[in-house]
Amino acid sequence: MTLRKWRPIEEWMDQLQETQRRIRNQVPVFCGFQSLEKVAAQTSWFLGRTGKHLFLTDHDDGRPPLLVQMVSDDEDLKFMSALQSFRRRIAYANTHFDHLVGWSSSSIRHRRELPKRKHLSRDDRYPHIVHVETSKATTSEQDVSLENKVDGCEDIDMEEEMLRGLSKLSWERVDVNFSGSKQRFLAHSTIQVKSYWINSDGADVIQHMIDNFLL
Numbered sequence: 001m002t003l004r005k006w007r008p009i010e011e012w013m014d015q016l017q018e019t020q021r022r023i024r025n026q027v028p029v030f031c032g033f034q035s036l037e038k039v040a041a042q043t044s045w046f047l048g049r050t051g052k053h054l055f056l057t058d059h060d061d062g063r064p065p066l067l068v069q070m071v072s073d074d075e076d077l078k079f080m081s082a083l084q085s086f087r088r089r090i091a092y093a094n095t096h097f098d099h100l101v102g103w104s105s106s107s108i109r110h111r112r113e114l115p116k117r118k119h120l121s122r123d124d125r126y127p128h129i130v131h132v133e134t135s136k137a138t139t140s141e142q143d144v145s146l147e148n149k150v151d152g153c154e155d156i157d158m159e160e161e162m163l164r165g166l167s168k169l170s171w172e173r174v175d176v177n178f179s180g181s182k183q184r185f186l187a188h189s190t191i192q193v194k195s196y197w198i199n200s201d202g203a204d205v206i207q208h209m210i211d212n213f214l215l
Helices: 002-025 034-042 045-054 079-084 158-166 186-191 196-211
Strands: 091-094 129-135 170-175
Touching: 091 196, 129 196, 170 196, 186 196
Parallel strands: 091 170
Antiparallel strands: 129 170
């Protein structure tokens, strides 16, 4: 009887852990609910080709989604070679309040690689920048070309494939936090000052880009 009573609790804990994992790794606005993500993916056609690209539902000619193809050089499309030609690659990422792109996704890192809270501190000159990191390129023994995957899409973790491909190059990462700002719930637009009238708090982030720009 005791085991039967505890089994539903164990199942609930497993579901909770899975939900927490999805909250961290998927689009934050869906709160980790797989049903919402499935609905969004199924209706991605409403946004045209862009929607299909974002939800990785485009499989033209049986090939992997475009965003997955873009983390490698594919035939005459030299995506990674073009990205590698840049002297520097910098990812600016919101640590909180970005309901469209999660912190780990926008900073091109695994969740376990995100800096700890105790290592986040505000800069007097750039008050919303809390962490700056210079990273070396990483390699993985598990790297496998897309051509070697069975019809690509169903048998691979596409998000992991994209992260692995992008991580082959070196990245500078700048973490941004708008906590305390009245514009924090607009963080996705504020970090880029999409409109100065409602996103002006991100001006210090833009100034950081200007001050650290190198030809």
